[in-house]
Amino acid sequence: MPAFIRHPKDFWTGVIFLCMGLAAVIIGRDYTMGTAGRMGPGYFPTILGGILAVIGVIAMIRSFARPGEAIGRFYIKNLLLVLVAVLLFGFLMRDAGLVPAILAVVLVSAYASPKFTWGPSLLIAIGLAVFAVVVFVKLLGLPMPILGPWLGF
Incomplete structure (x- = not known):
């Protein structure tokens, strides 16, 4: 540089x-x-x-x-985990439904953090899933399956 x-x-x-x-x-x-x-x-x-x-x-x-710090290490594993989480959301949305897709995207992307723990990550995932169902499906009326045909609904 x-x-x-x-x-x-x-x-x-x-x-x-x-x-x-x-x-x-x-x-x-x-x-x-x-x-x-x-x-x-x-x-x-x-x-x-x-x-x-x-x-x-x-x-x-x-x-x-203005002065600043150098670019640190490039965390390829974490970057790939976040990318996989986003792709997994797109893949699961139609056939598994909104709730499983949100649970997957939050948990897989949270796993990329070195501070990952199951308890808080699961609580955030459940909270975001409930929020998304209420806002997008119930209030806005978007035609999204809450649980999709893969889960028998």
Whole structure:
């Protein structure tokens, strides 16, 4: 890392934000833009991508001015566990239902933490499952199976 970059975390965060923002702007160019009053499908990704790119540039500029710590170890196992949890949620949602999917995503992603314990993780998972059922299924009326056909419902 060059010496003039004083805060590597801010620098690489800015690079990621800038790349994602520019990708959204470039992809959004293929859609009709519309106006602020009558937004087209390209309006939101273009505006949001532009804002994200500006935030990325600001973070990169800030990395030259203020000191910070170096980037630490890259925890690939934890990253993969969180990715597997998200994919598991998508896989389980339709056929197992909302409750098993939320239980799986919370418990698998919590397992990625070095401070993981079963008791608090299970309580959080159950609380989030109840919250999701109440808000999304009962109050908003979204057509999500609470328990899916895999579980005999």
